Amino acid sequence: xxxxxxxxxxxxxxxxxxxxxxxxxxxxxxxxxxxxxxxxxxxxxxxxxxxxxxxxxxxxxxxxxxxxxxxxxxxxxxxxxxxxxxxxxxxxxxxxxxxxxxxxxxxxxxxxxxxxxxxxxxxxxxxxxxxxxxxxxxxx
Amino acid sequence: xxxxxxxxxxxxxxxxxxxxxxxxxxxxxxxxxxxxxxxxxxxxxxxxxxxxxxxxxxxxxxxxxxxxxxxxxxxxxxxxxxxxxxxxxxxxxxxxxxxxxxxxxxxxxxxxxxxxxxxxxxxxxxxxxxxxxxxxxxxxxxxxxxxxxxxxxxxxxxxxxxxxxxxxxxxxxxxxxxxxxxxxxxxxxxxxxxxxxxxxxxxxxxxxxxxxxxxxxxxxxxxxxxxxxxxxxxxxxxxxxxxxxxxxxxxxxxxxxxxxxxxxxxxxxxxxxxxxxxxxxxxxxxxxxxxxxxxxxxxxxxxxxxxxxxxxxxxxxxxxxxxxxxxxxxxxxxxxxxxxxxxxxxxxxxxxxxxxxxxxxxxxxxxxxxxxxxxxxxxxxxxxxxxxxxxxxxxxxxxxxxxxxxxxxxxxxxxxxxxxxxxxxxxxxxxxxxxxxxxxxxxxxxxxxxxxxxxxxxxxxxxxxxxxxxxxxxxxxxxxxxxxxxxxxxxxxxxxxxxxxxxxxxxxxxxxxxxxxxxxxxxxxxxxxxxxxxxxxxxxxxxxxxxxxxxxxxxxxxxxxxxxxxxxxxxxxxxxxxxxxxxxxxxxxxxxxxxxxxxxxxxxxxxxxxxxxxxxxxxxxxxxxxxxxxxxxxxxxxxxxxxxxxxxxxxxxxxxxxxxxxxxxxxxxxxxxxxxxxxxxxxxxxxxxxxxxxxxxxxxxxxxxxxxxxxxxxxxxxxxxxxxxxxxxxxxxxxxxxxxxxxxxxxxxxxxxxxxxxxxxxxxx
Numbered sequence: 046x047x048x049x050x051x052x053x054x055x056x057x058x059x060x061x062x063x064x065x066x067x068x069x070x071x072x073x074x075x076x077x078x079x080x081x082x083x084x085x086x087x088x089x090x091x092x093x094x095x096x097x098x099x100x101x102x103x104x105x106x107x108x109x110x111x112x113x114x115x116x117x118x119x120x121x122x123x124x125x126x127x128x129x130x131x132x133x134x135x136x137x138x139x140x141x142x143x144x145x146x147x148x149x150x151x152x153x154x155x156x157x158x159x160x161x162x163x164x165x166x167x168x169x170x171x172x173x174x175x176x177x178x179x180x181x182x183x184x185x
Numbered sequence: 186x187x188x189x190x191x192x193x194x195x196x197x198x199x200x201x202x203x204x205x206x207x208x209x210x211x212x213x214x215x216x217x218x219x220x221x222x223x224x225x226x227x228x229x230x231x232x233x234x235x236x237x238x239x240x241x242x243x244x245x246x247x248x249x250x251x252x253x254x255x256x257x258x259x260x261x262x263x264x265x266x267x268x269x270x271x272x273x274x275x276x277x278x279x280x281x282x283x284x285x286x287x288x289x290x291x292x293x294x295x296x297x298x299x300x301x302x303x304x305x306x307x308x309x310x311x312x313x314x315x316x317x318x319x320x321x322x323x324x325x326x327x328x329x330x331x332x333x334x335x336x337x338x339x340x341x342x343x344x345x346x347x348x349x350x351x352x353x354x355x356x357x358x359x360x361x362x363x364x365x366x367x368x369x370x371x372x373x374x375x376x377x378x379x380x381x382x383x384x385x386x387x388x389x390x391x392x393x394x395x396x397x398x399x400x401x402x403x404x405x406x407x408x409x410x411x412x413x414x415x416x417x418x419x420x421x422x423x424x425x426x427x428x429x430x431x432x433x434x435x436x437x438x439x440x441x442x443x444x445x446x447x448x449x450x451x452x453x454x455x456x457x458x459x460x461x462x463x464x465x466x467x468x469x470x471x472x473x474x475x476x477x478x479x480x481x482x483x484x485x486x487x488x489x490x491x492x493x494x495x496x497x498x499x500x501x502x503x504x505x506x507x508x509x510x511x512x513x514x515x516x517x518x519x520x521x522x523x524x525x526x527x528x529x530x531x532x533x534x535x536x537x538x539x540x541x542x543x544x545x546x547x548x549x550x551x552x553x554x555x556x557x558x559x560x561x562x563x564x565x566x567x568x569x570x571x572x573x574x575x576x577x578x579x580x581x582x583x584x585x586x587x588x589x590x591x592x593x594x595x596x597x598x599x600x601x602x603x604x605x606x607x608x609x610x611x612x613x614x615x616x617x618x619x620x621x622x623x624x625x626x627x628x629x630x631x632x633x634x635x636x637x638x639x640x641x642x643x644x645x646x647x648x649x650x651x652x653x654x655x656x657x658x659x660x661x662x663x664x665x666x667x668x669x670x671x672x673x674x675x676x677x678x679x680x681x682x683x684x685x686x687x688x689x690x691x692x693x694x695x696x697x698x699x700x701x702x703x704x705x706x707x708x709x710x711x712x713x714x715x716x717x718x719x720x721x722x723x724x725x726x727x728x729x730x731x732x733x734x735x736x737x738x739x740x741x742x743x744x745x746x747x748x749x750x751x752x753x754x755x756x757x758x759x760x761x762x763x764x765x766x767x768x769x770x771x772x773x774x775x776x777x778x779x780x781x782x783x784x785x786x787x788x789x790x791x792x793x794x795x796x797x798x799x800x801x802x803x804x805x806x807x808x809x810x811x812x813x814x815x816x817x818x819x820x821x822x823x824x825x826x827x828x829x830x831x832x833x834x835x836x837x838x839x840x841x842x843x844x845x846x847x848x849x850x851x852x853x854x855x856x857x858x859x860x861x862x863x864x865x866x867x868x869x870x871x872x873x874x875x876x877x878x879x880x881x882x883x884x885x886x887x888x889x890x891x892x893x894x895x896x897x898x899x900x901x902x903x904x905x906x907x908x909x910x911x912x913x914x915x916x917x918x919x920x921x922x923x924x925x926x927x928x929x930x931x932x933x934x935x936x937x938x939x940x941x942x943x944x945x946x947x948x949x950x
Contacts, residue, residue: 081908121927162915
């Protein structure tokens with residue numbers, strides 16, 4: 046599907062960083078303001094999907110650097126790992142743990158619900174891109 | 186006791202490695218695990234004989250009243266000793282029988298898993314836990330019977346055993362649940378203590394029938410007996426262990442265990458005695474006409490199981506004591522005989538009794554073991570079998586039932602004859618003219634050790650009968666029929682000896698004329714051939730045909746049909762409960778529709794109509810995108826920015842994905858016919874109405890808002906977040922989210938596999 050348009054290509058190049066930063070922003074503020082890992086992951090996926098549309102999927106893959114399926118696997122591990130933290134240092138699996146020392150500039154307080162959300166972000170991003178790329182590259 | 190089970194499982198995990206590295210010693214090394222378990226159980230003999238009970242409390246699902254409590258009483262102890270003791274001998278024997286075979290490691294591991302399951306079953310006090318172990322014995326026995334998995338017959342026999350015992354397992358599960366509902370507990374100890382509550386319950390009869398369904402299939406009672414001779418496709422160590430000494434006795438164990446809970450009624454006694462006695466005499470008769478050593482033994486095992494079921498049905502303390510004695514005797518001699526059959530097969534290359542003869546000269550040790558076992562089986566003094574047989578006879582006569590007494594006598598007669606068939610010609614008769622496939626030599630010690638030991642044990646226990654009776658039989662009989670004093674010593678009157686002598690003479694005559702009798706009774710075997718096994722085959726064929734038909738109808742390959750089926754099913758399943766309490770009415774609020782709201786709805790409606798009219802997939806997708814965007818705007822208008830954002834992002838991505846999928850699809854070749862359109866229209870109308878009613882119903886129910894205040898109040902305090910939706914997703918309902926992202930991951934793998942595979946197939950074509 047090589048129907049690259051100059052306008053789309055230029056627009057995407059300008060929009061990509063903005064969209065990616067926006068997706069991270071959604072993820073980070075999710076706990077207190079509208080947003081979250083799910084919608085953040087979707088926005089990030091849309092950003093890479095635009096690149097794939099404007100150019101081709103191999104360029105989008107290169108920009109992602111990681112295999113989408115690896116992203117899904119790591120995301121699942123991060124999410125499950127966040128749950129296990131509650132099991133080990135708390136009373137139950139998935140119990141929210143907010144250590145006092147865990148404070149990052151810009152992001153703010155970090156706890157297992159946040160890392161869990163990061164896992165969700167990665168799984169959603171990986172899933173959408175895996176499906177998209179696979180469908181695009183099915184050139185038989 | 187828990188560490189015994191865990192230890193055996195660990196041994197099972199290590200078994201393949203041990204088998205590889207210990208070589209010739211592997212059987213003996215692995216036997217140490219069950220042997221030490223056996224020693225532990227034996228060490229508790231005095232405690233149990235004094236009426237003690239060892240209990241280990243383990244919580245499992247306290248919320249549902251299910252525990253994993255382990256209890257050791259007289260009945261459990263008898264079974265535990267048999268399972269672990271014979272288990273240890275089996276490990277040694279299996280190495281000798283199988284030899285250095287790469288599959289031996291797997292066999293050893295599966296045998297140990299089976300052993301764990303069997304011990305777990307007899308040690309559990311809780312019926313649910315017992316059921317779990319029960320199923321584990323079925324599964325591991327499937328693997329053991331199908332050990333020779335390259336052989337189609339073995340696979341078929343394994344599947345048959347699994348299907349029949351598995352179906353029985355389902356029946357048992359239902360029965361256990363009914364017992365729990367009626368008796369208020371799953372703990373056997375509590376159920377026994379609660380007395381007649383269960384027997385007076387209206388659920389008693391259904392529970393009894395279902396439990397019997399499980400026990401009769403497992404213990405191969407008529408008409409489910411046929412899987413057991415079929416399972417002889419298993420290697421001999423497995424047949425000896427599972428199909429004589431342990432697994433088939435699981436049903437008997439459960440009946441014995443539940444006897445104080447379910448027994449003592451006319452229904453219990455009538456069913457068990459009828460089925461048990463019928464199985465006992467039928468199988469003993471059929472056994473006489475078999476020619477394969479293992480099948481002969483299998484049918485006598487079925488007959489013994491029938492005897493045990495019948496004794497449990499009689500239910501008196503005397504009968505319970507007889508059952509325990511007979512159980513032990515049978516396990517000892519039958520396991521020994523199976524091992525002997527294995528040796529004969531191993532050394533001669535055949536198990537056909539018509540071709541075997543005069544083996545005592547080349548297999549002297551095996552012949553001795555076989556004689557010891559058969560004499561115990563025939564019930565000759567001073568063997569243990571003699572006392573057991575006498576007790577069984579007394580229990581039968583105490584029932585004062587003519588048919589049972591006759592069935593008992595006929596069984597004794599046929600057992601004599603079968604014993605002759607097994608041993609006389611095989612070891613002492615004339616060798617057949619035809620040379621054997623192999624020239625027989627005495628088997629290695631790994632193989633003859635166990636039958637010699639078991640045969641001798643039958644003799645030794647006969648001499649030390651008093652200790653055996655008080656140490657093992659009495660506490661076990663007390664667990665089966667509590668509150669009664671069991672008669673442990675059978676009177677052996679002169680008339681009884683005379684009857685026995687006459688029966689033995691008839692049996693010898695029968696054996697001498699076996700060929701003629703076989704010809705005369707051909708009819709009986711033909712009838713057996715057209716019996717329940719044929720029904721099983723027919724049921725299996727019918728089941729497969731039905732499954733194929735249903736699949737063809739439901740899995741037509743047309744996405745439109747799938748959607749229609751899913752929606753119609755959902756409507757029936759969800760619509761009925763919705764309408765059960767009356768059709769929900771619109772909430773009585775004033776109609777306060779703003780102009781912009783009306784516009785959004787109008788746009789969505791128009792887009793929907795357009796979707797149904799267009800013949801281009803592309804424009805349909807775009808129009809569906811409008812509907813989705815309209816939804817997002819609606820969320821926004823009604824104050825759900827989170828939902829709106831997510832909806833919008835999803836719409837964007839799904840339109841993109843759809844585009845790529847459509848790009849692959851050919852143009853619509855076949856549009857819906859008029860009748861299909863009407864069907865779809867009707868279905869959509871129903872779905873639309875349903876969801877409309879659902880929303881109305883939810884809006885008019887007050888209770889629906891109970892959750893919202895909880896989340897709103899606790900979001901900041903407990904979840905440390907202002908965004909309630911997000912706190913629900915990642916904290917309160919985090920496990921749900923975990924499940925959802927796992928589904929996403931699996932879906933991604935599915936898409937990958939489907940598309941990659943279809944690409945590969947096309948490029949290969």
